[in-house]
Amino acid sequence: MQQLRFLGKKTIDLISGLGRAVILLISALIHVPNIRKGTPLLIQQLYSVGVLSLLIIVVSGTFIGMVLALQGYTILVGYGAEASLGPMVALSLLRELGPVVSALLFAGRAGSALTAEIGLMKATEQLSSLEMMAIDPLRRVIAPRFWAGFISLPLLAAIFSMVGILGAHVVGVDWLGVDSGTFWSVMQSQVDFNKDILNGIIKSIVFAFVVMWIAVYKGYDCEPTSEGISRATTSTVVQSSLLVLFLDFILTALMFVK
Amino acid sequence: MTNFESEAQLVEIENLTFTRGDRVIYDDISLSIPKGKVTAIMGPSGIGKTTLLRLIGGQIKPDSGKILFAGKNIPLLSRADLYEARKSMSMLFQSGALFSEMSVYDNIAFPIREHTQLSEDIIEKIVLMKLEAVGLRGARNLQPSELSGGMARRVALARAIALDPELILYDEPFAGQDPISMGVIVRLIRSLSDALGLTSVVVSHDVPEVMSIADYIYIVAEKKIIGHGTPEQIRLDTSPLVQQFVKGEADGPVPFHYEAPAYRDELINISAGDIN
Numbered sequence: 110m111q112q113l114r115f116l117g118k119k120t121i122d123l124i125s126g127l128g129r130a131v132i133l134l135i136s137a138l139i140h141v142p143n144i145r146k147g148t149p150l151l152i153q154q155l156y157s158v159g160v161l162s163l164l165i166i167v168v169s170g171t172f173i174g175m176v177l178a179l180q181g182y183t184i185l186v187g188y189g190a191e192a193s194l195g196p197m198v199a200l201s202l203l204r205e206l207g208p209v210v211s212a213l214l215f216a217g218r219a220g221s222a223l224t225a226e227i228g229l230m231k232a233t234e235q236l237s238s239l240e241m242m243a244i245d246p247l248r249r250v251i252a253p254r255f256w257a258g259f260i261s262l263p264l265l266a267a268i269f270s271m272v273g274i275l276g277a278h279v280v281g282v283d284w285l286g287v288d289s290g291t292f293w294s295v296m297q298s299q300v301d302f303n304k305d306i307l308n309g310i311i312k313s314i315v316f317a318f319v320v321m322w323i324a325v326y327k328g329y330d331c332e333p334t335s336e337g338i339s340r341a342t343t344s345t346v347v348q349s350s351l352l353v354l355f356l357d358f359i360l361t362a363l364m365f366v367k
Numbered sequence: 368m369t370n371f372e373s374e375a376q377l378v379e380i381e382n383l384t385f386t387r388g389d390r391v392i393y394d395d396i397s398l399s400i401p402k403g404k405v406t407a408i409m410g411p412s413g414i415g416k417t418t419l420l421r422l423i424g425g426q427i428k429p430d431s432g433k434i435l436f437a438g439k440n441i442p443l444l445s446r447a448d449l450y451e452a453r454k455s456m457s458m459l460f461q462s463g464a465l466f467s468e469m470s471v472y473d474n475i476a477f478p479i480r481e482h483t484q485l486s487e488d489i490i491e492k493i494v495l496m497k498l499e500a501v502g503l504r505g506a507r508n509l510q511p512s513e514l515s516g517g518m519a520r521r522v523a524l525a526r527a528i529a530l531d532p533e534l535i536l537y538d539e540p541f542a543g544q545d546p547i548s549m550g551v552i553v554r555l556i557r558s559l560s561d562a563l564g565l566t567s568v569v570v571s572h573d574v575p576e577v578m579s580i581a582d583y584i585y586i587v588a589e590k591k592i593i594g595h596g597t598p599e600q601i602r603l604d605t606s607p608l609v610q611q612f613v614k615g616e617a618d619g620p621v622p623f624h625y626e627a628p629a630y631r632d633e634l635i636n637i638s639a640g641d642i643n
Contacts, residue, residue, distance in 0.1 A: 146481075238464035241424050242478045243453040 130326040137247040137255060137325070150253040158219045158254065159261030163268070165218050166211055170269035173210060174276030177201055181277075182285050191287050195296035198277040199270075203300065203309045204365070207270035209357050212316035215262050216349040220324035223254055224345040227328025228338035236329075251329060255321045262317035263310055270309070308364045315356060320349040376435075377402040377534055377566045378423060383432035385415070385422065392418055394590040395432070402533075405560050405567040407581035409574065410588050411612065411621065416570040417461075419587075420536040423568070424458055425449045437533070454482060456534040461542055463523035465511040471498075472507040475526045482530060497525040501555060517548025524555060534566045535559075541573040549573075553580055574613055578602070586612060588621070 177198045185191045227250065230236050239246040274296075281287045300306070324345050331341035378400040385393045392415040400406045408416055421427050422434055425441045434441040439452055465474050475494045479485060485493075498504040501521040511519060520540065527535055540556065541549050557580045560567050571577050577584065578598045586594040586601065586609055594601060594609040601613060611619035627633070 233467070234460040234462050234464035235466055237421075237426065238458065238460055240426060241453060241456070241458040242481070243450040244478075244481050245450070 126330070129330060130322065133247065133251070133326055133329055134255075134322055137251040140248060140252075147253065150249070151256055154253045154257030155261060158223065158257040159265065162215060162218045162261065162265060165214055166265045166269050167272050169210065169214055170207075170272040171276040173206055173269075174198060174202065174273030174278075175280045177206075177273070178277035178280035178285070182281055182287070191281075191285075192291045192295055193299075194277070194281045194287050195292040195294075196299035198281070199274055199296045199300050200305060202270040202273040203305045205357070205361070207273065208266045208309050208313035208316055209353060211266040211269040212262060212313065212320055212353045213350050215258070215265060215317075216320045216324070216353065217346050219258060219261070220320050220345050220349055221342045223258070223321075223324040224328040224331070224342045225338055227251070227254070227325060228331040228333070228341050231329065231331065232333035232335075232338060251325050255325050258321035258324070259314075259317045262320065263313040266309070266313035266316075304364075308360075311364075312357065312360050315360065316353050319352050319356065323349045323352070375402045376400060377437060378568070379433070379435040380423075381433040381435070383422070383429050383434065385418065385427075385429045387415075387418075391590050393429075396587070396590075396592050398585050398592060398595070400534075400566060400568055401583065402566050403560070403564045404582040405556065405569060405580055407569045407571060407577040407584045409570075409572055409577055409584060409586050409612070412572055414587055414589075416572075416587060417538050420458060420538055420568065420570055423536060424453065424456065454530065455532050456536065457527040457530070457532040458536040459520070459523055459527050459538060459540060461539045463511075463516075463519040465514075465519055465523055465526070467511050469511075470507070471503070471509050471511070471514070471522050474511070474522060475529050478526065478529045493529065494525075497529055498522075500528070500559070501525045502551070515548075517544050517551065520544070520548070520552060521555070524552075524559075528559060528563070528565070531563070532565070534568070537567060537569045537571075539571055540569060541571055541576050549576060556580055574615065578613075588612070 178194060181194050181197045182191055185193055185197070227236075230246075230250065236246040236250065239249055278289075278292060282289045282292050327341040327345045327348075331337045376399045380399070381397050383393050383396050384391075398408075408419060410416055418427070422429055423436065423441065425434075425444065428442045436452055436456065439448070441449065441452065444452060465471075466477065469477065472494055475497055476490050479490050479493060494507070495504055498507055501524050503518060503521055503525065506514070506518065506522070511522070514522060537556065540552050544552060553576050556567060556569065559565050569577060569581065578601070581598055583597060584595060584601050585592050588608060594604045594606055596604065601609065604610065604613075608620040610616075611621060617623050
């Protein structure tokens with residue numbers, strides 16, 4: 110009986126939480142944007158959410174590209190197929206690692222920061238005080254942050270793939286001696302714009318939506334105490350990471366399985 | 368309600384009932400807040416005094432009853448009308464609720480920039496006037512993190528009066544202040560009310576401070592209004608509950624002990640349990 114009640118409570122919490130998240134998103138995003146006031150807010154957030162995440166994205170992208178080249182080379186060279194190193198690296202990055210790893214890093218770097226920031230604004234009554242000043246915190250605080258992340262992540266994922274390929278070039282060509290012309294030309298012939306690049310971008314757009322939605326919702330809905338904020342921050346990272354990996358599976362199945 | 372009945376009321380609360388979960392916070396209370404006066408709402412902590420301010424501000428909705436602000440029933444207003452009504456009220460939060468990423472100057476300029484089309488020159492003049500009123504003109508370039516608690520509250524007060532509201536809701540303005548900043552805030556509330564004709568609602572449990580500035584006092588306890596009147600009338604109120612609160616006695620109608628089984632039984636049971 111006790112367990113049944115517990116299960117029921119969890120289910121109701123889950124469903125009402127989902128409902129609140131949908132309402133939050135709709136009321137934050139569906140309104141006529143005010144270009145004059147909105148633009149500076151968006152630019153400020155693009156900087157703190159996007160530009161400040163650049164370093165971690167570039168460094169991780171480089172190393173992942175280098176590792177891919179190293180691992181790929183040792184396997185491919187056994188079959189005398191090291192000419193395929195270029196497309197192997199490029200396809201792994203564009204289709205999977207670029208969107209997925211940058212979404213995971215983004216959730217950890219920007220998502221958690223947003224949740225904590227919004228949660229703290231709630232705890233210090235800044236959101237309430239906006240409301241009392243007749244300024245909608247959903248439009249003023251939530252919407253610019255959401256859009257900034259939504260715009261940033263696909264760009265960051267593209268940068269991630271790009272520096273990854275460059276990192277692979279450094280290891281594969283400059284260090285291990287794969288021919289540079291082969292590296293690029295085989296990559297060019299094997300990578301299809303629609304199938305590989307566009308699908309990768311679609312993936313990162315979906316991930317951006319999910320990560321930002323979770324981040325702003327968790328911050329806005331958190332219990333306004335220090336424990337509440339820390340719990341919300343943790344669950345932003347955990348939930349968005351899991352959801353990104355799960356959605357990646359679904360999207361891959363839809364996109365690449367005939 | 369003696370001499371206030373003839374005067375204009377800015378806020379009128381009629382038969383308000385509010386519950387949170389299973390807990391009843393207010394059970395059918397009515398009160399009115401006269402224009403241009405300082406009205407205090409006192410009561411022990413944890414009985415929902417802040418909730419009352421949030422109800423007046425329309426941040427939460429009551430289960431039943433009317434909350435009239437300048438004749439408009441706040442709980443029934445559409446979102447746009449509610450936001451319009453809020454432009455003529457403001458609230459001073461207990462924490463000050465300053466925006467941490469903006470300087471003192473920008474905090475005060477913020478509501479003016481949001482709601483008016485005034486040029487920066489005029490905004491600067493208004494901000495300086497508001498800062499002068501709270502005595503912090505010299506602090507305009509500081510960040511909120513550099514302010515002491517008392518200063519933060521004064522900056523928040525300057526921001527609250529930035530758009531010259533009709534009504535200011537003060538949430539525990541004296542809580543956690545040292546005697547000097549307490550004195551400053553007491554003086555500010557009174558003088559803002561007198562000079563600008565503001566209507567003030569002060570929610571507090573600091574009896575002497577409230578007694579010194581309020582024109583009219585409501586004492587709330589046990590979901591009801593247990594007493595109201597001018598500070599003089601409150602002092603002479605015969606209700607034991609009011610007297611316990613005003614005099615700050617530890618025991619009385621509000622018992623010192625939280626509800627518990629008999630002390631003796633509990634101690635005996637513990638030692639019996641140990642032996643087994």
